[in-house]
Amino acid sequence: MRLEAITWERMAEQLAERVLRTRAQDGSPWLRVGVDGAPAARPGELAERIGGVLRLRGRGVAVVGTGGFLRPASLRYEYGREDPDTYYSGWFDTGALWREVFGPLEAEGTGRVLPDLWDPVTDRATRSAPVQLPPDGVLLLHGPFLLGHWFPFDLTVHLRLSAGALERRTEEDERWTLPAYRRYEEEVGPADVADVLVRADDPRHPAWGGLGGH
Template identity: 70%
Template sequence: MRFEAITWDRLATTLADHLTGADERPSPWLRAALDGAPAAGTGELAERLSHALRLRGRTVLVVAAEDFLRPASLRYEFGRQDPHSYYEGWFDTGALWREVFTPLEPGGSGRVLPDLWDPATDRATRSPYVPLPPGGVLLLHGPMLLRHWFPFDLTVHVRLSAAALERRTAPEARWTLPAFARYEQEAGPGEAADVVVRADDPRHPAWTGLRR
């Protein structure tokens, strides 16, 4: 895999240009994944990309996968630091399909739930639905997104080497590292994504370019 240096701002500009290109798409909405471990900073990239898209006249909705957690009773069924549970059962993918992706299918309502669960209170957030007009863009960011067959128009994987991931993950969260190793092995996000960004040094990112 060959990488070339790029800045975060130029990356966001290039991705925004690609998303707003003239290609015909089956859905009136655009859906992009910014995939990566929490330490990879996908939320910051989502904000940069949303800004670039809004400058191009697009309505953007940024959704964090970590706002679609399952209740604590399910997440912690096998303990609070079980990597298998983190990989298999922490994120409510059913709710993401139902509340985020189904409304953006052809003929859908365009009404998206921006978040579902507050882990601090362990209760539903009860946020109102957000209408995304035709031509709008959904940016979903978070960990392990490329293993669920979500219908993305663009997938970006922000990659950290195993050493960088361990170094940049907070000590209290390092129990999740085996889940990310499993994700690399089973889902192969580096091969599956349309764009791979190497971010071992966040000051000097590099990317593969658009691979489709």
């Protein structure tokens, strides 16, 4: 795939335009967009940028991070606090994401999305109120490992970091997670399956490719 240099601002604008041209694959009145990437690639920042542009275009938006859908500490740390295999397959409550985020956005759903479920600091339920997405509203879900769970996204974006950039930009106390990202690359190949690929090795000079139309 040929990648072209672009600014984050322009990227957000073009991705928002792509969203506006996209139709839900299952006839749902809502669109579901995944912004996939390790925390070091800052997928949440891109999701917020896209959401801001969409709001200016008159769309209802819910920006949701998978960090609000962690499993309880007793399950996350069952094999220790720094087990990369558990981080890869057992930290995030994918069942809750299906139930509380994707379920309400099915064709006959309510459009009421839960923005978060679990607070990792207090290790308790957040008790947040659902967000009501109007018809033609857009979910922007961001976080790592999004493309390995068959989530019903209508558009996916993967922020890729080379192995060296990922190591440099990951905080020292989080480097134990690096084997999980290597496993994700090997088992899922997110750069190959995402609709849009963003190379984010240099946060000041991103490049991207794959922005075709549906």
